[in-house]
Amino acid sequence: MFRTFINTTLQARRGALWIAIVAGCFGTVTHAADVVGTPTAADLPDDRATLPRMSPSPESTDTSEDRWSAHAQTTYVWQHKNGFSAPYAGPQSLTPAAERSYTMTFTAYLGARFWKGGELYVNPEAVEGLPLSHLFGLASINNGEIQKNGGVKPRGYYARAFLRQTFNLGGDAFHVDAGPNQLASNYQRERLVVTVGKITQTDIFEKSTYANDPRTQFLNWSMITHGAWDYAADARAYTIGGAAELYWDDWAVRVGRFMEPKIANGPKLNYNIGRYHGDQFELEHDHKIGDLPGLVRVMVFRNRAFAGNYRDAINAALVTGGAPDVTSVRKDASKTGYGLSLEQSVADDVGVFFRASKADDKVEEYAFTEIDDVFSGGVFIKGTRWGRPNDTLGIAFSSAGLNRDHRDYLAAGGVGGFLGDGQLTHYGRERAYEIYYNFQIIKGVQISPDFQQIDNPGYNADRKGPVRIFGARVHLEI
Template identity: 50%
Template sequence: MLRKQLVRIFNDRFTFSPDNRVWLGLMLAAAAAAPLAAHADDIEEETWGVHGQATYVWQKKPSFDAAYSGTNSLSTAAEKGYSFSGTLFLGLRTWSGGELYFNPEVVQAVPMSGLTGLGGMMDSEQQKGSSSSPTFYRARLFLRQTWGFGGDKQAVESAPNQLAGMVDKRRLVFTLGNLSIIDIFDNNAYAHDGRTQFLNWALSTYGPYDYSGDTRSYTWGGAAEYYYDDWAFRFGRFMVPLESNGQRLDTRIAKYHSDQIELEHDHVIAGQPGKLRLLAFRNKEFMGGFSDALAYAALNGGTPDVAQVRKSQIKYGYGINIEQSLGSDVGVFARVSRNDGKTETYSFSEIERSVSAGVSVKGSSWHRANDTFGFALIQNGLSKAHQEYLAAGGLGVFIGDGQLNYRPERILEAYYSYSLSKAVALTADVQRFYNPAYNADRGPVTVGSLRLHAEF
């Protein structure tokens, strides 16, 4: 009955291709069979686990005004786009403290404007290698080993890539294999998951965090995490792409790599829990620098191009991540981050300074305890060298209007997640972009989204 009602609602309001109708049906069928999650008090050690998710995001924007457009501009015409992802999370307890995880995944997407024209991209489910045909691949394959060192016991619930059981609050955890760096680093209870929370890339993690990954944001490497009561310390080294924003990874991890370090502290303020995280990263990659590209163009003529001046270089950056509960139903968050702004974007977004903050509210006060309302503000910026590169006509992987009247890019995002059942949520989301791609001669523009998410 639920499936028929949803399909009728969507058919009445939106036009989907035949392929998209198939994905919608698969999502709803999986959700209908989903079991309810166990209560935290019922934690028993799992020897294996199977979870899954499917997420469909439909987006639309109207036409908007711009004085000019370039190769990588957001199109001024009205557009529609969509993304679909489906993932299985398979886990096995291999031995004492050992866990093995495998995630097969499928994606299908048509981005607006070919995924160009913004610093803070509008859909964190979109990938640089998106295709209108379904693409199947291995997303993750990794081993996690935990050694306990005492302290209080902490319950771990059954979840994707997490087997239920009890762990020591003082423990050492090693993770090794194929995964996403932000599976481990820069978590946030209110702004981290584009499948259930905010959609914008700059709210899933730090905008300037050029965290290493292939075109699907996955890489190979390892991380160590040490937990001591209310403190956690993390360090990880991972492979970088062989080429800027490429799919193939460079296996020479001793020569080219991405290192990150993070310190986390749990605290209580006025009886409410919160977390503070400090992160720093350092990437060694074969990159082009903005100043080098400008100097090369001045000497040889033509438009500056970072691809002409690539060499072994270092990129570094840092960020502060805060989350704080204000009550049983309200939480706030903020991130402040930047990178050195000297070299091209290698793996993530074209953002070099960013400030974001927001609030998340559960719907208990209006008798919808499983609903969530979220609102956030983002301001993104570029380094002076990057501004001059774009003003001279240079292109990045995502942005480049041919010229630039620089202003910080500002984004407002609000969403309401309506719980259809324990396993299915329908979300309405709106994003307002001011100075898209840091250009005051373009926009503003509003993007509306609908997201259907199912999990088990």
């Protein structure tokens, strides 16, 4: 226990050092040129540190536009998993013993405007982290900041480098204040937005107000986007491609094509985007119930990749003997799926969300996680009612499942990207519950205790747990 305490203290000091370095050498700077515009009423709250939804700035009277800007964030997440009883373990099982995990990220958001409607952004990023059980044993993975090819030494790279071009087409004008990957700008309600370059697809698609960003909201992978959406990405969750968004009155339509990795969960992208790609189509409708805003989104997606088929792997193992290996039967294959998303303000300081998604996962998980169907939902509460309007409380759940071919593959001893208990005699849906409370210490500094419980880890009712994970997150925006 003393060794655990010392290790935890050292990690906390390392996190504090990162924050001190960032705070001491990186500030927020903007350069503005006056442009006439007319702000409109406030939209749904949005404080995410990724690409914004370009919602009108609440009660803004400023109509100036930035020519360039720089912002930064750093986030430290520490988690402890309690031990749980399990009758057996396989090559890729969640360890029954107690474990600790952590991540530390730093991102700089650099933006510039070179012509009317054109915005260029570059995001240098550094990350380090230690996953639970080498990132094996869960489909509803506990930390959205963890990366598949991370390590305990900081690694730097370019997370995003993209161009966003907005074509205003008419309607009411509104102003959007500056933020990460957002120059202070004036837009029109009816507009076409084209994004080209390196991003993560959750920057644009299924961009939930309440459950999208693990740096300020829910941490669990099954709650930050559609769990069954095997969205094209490298091992760090970034990809290259393009998307177009058309906003017209209360409607929005989005389409996009992005690169798949060369191999499942691999760090390198396949630049043959004509042959291997992830395609998305999303339709969104904003509405109001009384004066309370809400929206509905429907997504359809199709992935084309060099991927193995679970049933082919099972049949091959019946001939050759041994456990099936999905990596040995890879060929050009497609995967299709869909997702439904709802979110609604039920009071000025309370919002709810619901998601459901399903994929035709006869082929292996390629870029996200081993979930074939899932539904999730939750509630988001501002601290206004107890005198802390800048605090937030989030409570959510998810229930994830596998299709028959995927279950049979694991039952026969196969291993996937994350799962492999050696057998799956008694299947059970993997259920996750999470609650966090976001304290704003001062503007730009947040501390969030977090608790998760996961039942039937790896869909294995014999190793049902429950798995309990206690955590804390420190988030700094500059």
